[in-house]
Amino acid sequence: MDFFPIFMRLEGRPCLVVGGGPIAYRKVSLLRKAHARVTVVSPALCGELQALKGQDAIEHLARGFEDDDVVDRVLVIAATDDQQVNRRVSELCMQRSIPVNVVDQPELCGFITPSMVDRSPLQVAISTGGSSPVLARLFRSRIESFIPAAYGRLAALVEGYRLRVKERIADGELRRRFWERLLEGPVTELFLSGREDAAREALDRAVETGLDQRDSGGEVFLVGAGPGDPDLLTFRALRLMQLADVVVHDNLVSPAILELVRRDAEMIYAGKKRNQHTLPQEDINRLLVRLAKEGKRVLRLKGGDPFIFGRGGEEIDTLMQEGIPFQVVPGITAAAGCAAFAGIPLTHRDYAQALVFATGHLRDGTIDLNWNMLAQPRQTVVFYMGLLGLPVICREMIDHGMPSNTPAALVEQGTTQNQRVMVGTLETLPEIVKDHDVQPPTLIIVGEVVTLHERLQWFKPGTDHTAESLFSTHGQVHHHRVGTGGKP
Known part of the structure; x- marks a missing residue:
């Protein structure tokens, strides 16, 4: 591991950016998102930085870099097109043990800025150690697809309950297990499906009852798997495929899509192959009800879209009659x-x-x-x-x-x-x-x-x-x- 991954608190702390062009502006923007106090040293500023200066959002030293500029800084970024200046900034910071980043020159860096997925306060950082920023961005785009924007709001919600849970459950290990169960269960699912008030109510109940009281209610996810190519799955389908305890799938669901299901989930083949129905539809309906009443999260995975010749309407009709919670996730129809x-x-x-x-x-x-x-x-x-x-x-x-x-x-x-x-x-x-x-x-x-x-x-x-x-x-x-x- 060439770089130690770390998140720094920069709120209100003095940081320096050397350079006044578009690249420097991007670095300034990142620092400002972390609420740092940013000074920019450069003879001239690009339009975006000039606008920030006009808003008193940054301090500007309108001249070339000087050695004393790094003094009392907690973090320094060099983003100029002058290699000698960049190298001098790096040397001075290294001598003073100040974290320094020189854009696109990892050999001069004390730290590097990763590619980030920002769902504040939830953040994911991806790095290749400076060897391939493009590859890091590609990985970021893949991870982005698995992290709905609502996860940030969920993290903020949970933050407000940390003290209450700590007072309720003093033991650190038990507290960890409590949060694991809670965040893998119905509270998260309620929140991500847009039912935020219900999620807060469930969270309040969970905090009051502590670790001993488990939610015994199951749920069914009726998910369209699309026509076969895994890349055509929706983001929500992928997320629910990773949550399921048991999967009831049809013949039309491709093996490549089944590979994306949670590894330890129980797999039940429901058939629906021409002239070879492993389970009659009525038995499938009853199976979904039984599994949900056992407290399991059931993924009913269907090829294409469940409401276009998928008999999804019959299945949720049975679930509604039995009072079973469910979600329907459309898929690209064949x-x-x-x-x-x-x-x-x-x-x-x-x-x-x-x-x-x-x-x-x-x-x-x-x-x-x-x-x-x-x-x-x-x-x-x-x-x-x-x-x-x-x-x-x-x-x-x-x-x-x-x-x-x-x-x-x-x-x-x-x-x-x-x-x-x-x-x-x-x-x-x-x-x-x-x-x-x-x-x-x-x-x-x-x-x-x-x-x-x-x-x-x-x-x-x-x-x-x-x-x-x-x-x-x-x-x-x-x-x-x-x-x-x-x-x-």
């Missing part, structure tokens, strides 16, 4: 995700002014849908769970007035590195499925917008999502042109 990654816009002013989602699930060998409504011009129809019933779907659409050469596409395992896009027509699509062993999950898109796929395809499985894919064809996709009988 139609939006798969179409976007296939380069097929679901609406387009030249091709489709309406969009319809339909289920293609067979029941007793048929599909009972309003075919007259679906077989309309200038609209896009997306069929979920329609692979087995594809011949029926294509036949009914044609029989109800849709031209047999209407463009249609299959998107298999959309948004993942195994994505395949197959394009044909209502007439040729069933044969394409036979020829290429298409497997679920597969989405069916019908409408003139499908013709845009060849021009707009951008995602190339097996490569980074970069601009180069805009100029490439799908290496592992069998691409079928409309009107060619489904042959490549």
Whole structure:
């Protein structure tokens, strides 16, 4: 470890910044956020620093750096474009054991400023020891996604209870366990979900009852896992996936997403695979109730969005009847995700002014849908769970007035590195499925917008999502042109 991580209290204390340009301004801004008393020494100031001087927010020494400028400073930053000045500042501070930072010159630094996630009073600092500030910023952006802004307000709330808890629980170890249980439990969840008054009430009750009284009530998180790519999960979904004690998941949730769930959580596979339902829906509803009544935080993880052909409404109806607390976290539905990654816009002013989602699930060998409504011009129809019933779907659409050469596409395992896009027509699509062993999950898109796929395809499985894919064809996709009988 080349640098010792430390947080310094600078409120009201004298700090020096040598330099008057934009970089110096950024350093001054950080020091002012810590309420330091900042002096800037520089013959001239940039506009931002000049404005701070006009507000009496900084002291300005309008000249070059002098050796005595470092005297009585608790922290010094050199941010000039003069290497000799920067080196002299560093030498003087090192001699006097004053913490010094020379911007972009770690070899002259006594300390470095990390990349920070600021949720004051909660702060996270990330450093690579000066070797790669860009990498530190990339890590910061990832950590940012896991720390909602409300955590700062939560930390401030908890700060106000520290003395009361210390008086209530004298033993330091027991006090630590109390805070761990509290901050991993319902108080935090109430606060982060916007129910701040309820969180304060729960915190008051917890302080009064101390460590012995545990909250026995469970909760269910109904979370949409999106179409498959873990990067498409919402921030709230990721947070709840780390809180869950037990996970009830469907077949459509990708292994890469399951890897993001809390490691010690119990995993329960609920099935929902074609013709192979491990648990009937009624049993899933009862399972969620039972687990929650056991005091567990239950993650009901569903592919796509739980309220779009996910039967989420049935599950929360049961939870409401049983008085079980729950949250619903929407996910990117398969139609939006798969179409976007296939380069097929679901609406387009030249091709489709309406969009319809339909289920293609067979029941007793048929599909009972309003075919007259679906077989309309200038609209896009997306069929979920329609692979087995594809011949029926294509036949009914044609029989109800849709031209047999209407463009249609299959998107298999959309948004993942195994994505395949197959394009044909209502007439040729069933044969394409036979020829290429298409497997679920597969989405069916019908409408003139499908013709845009060849021009707009951008995602190339097996490569980074970069601009180069805009100029490439799908290496592992069998691409079928409309009107060619489904042959490549």
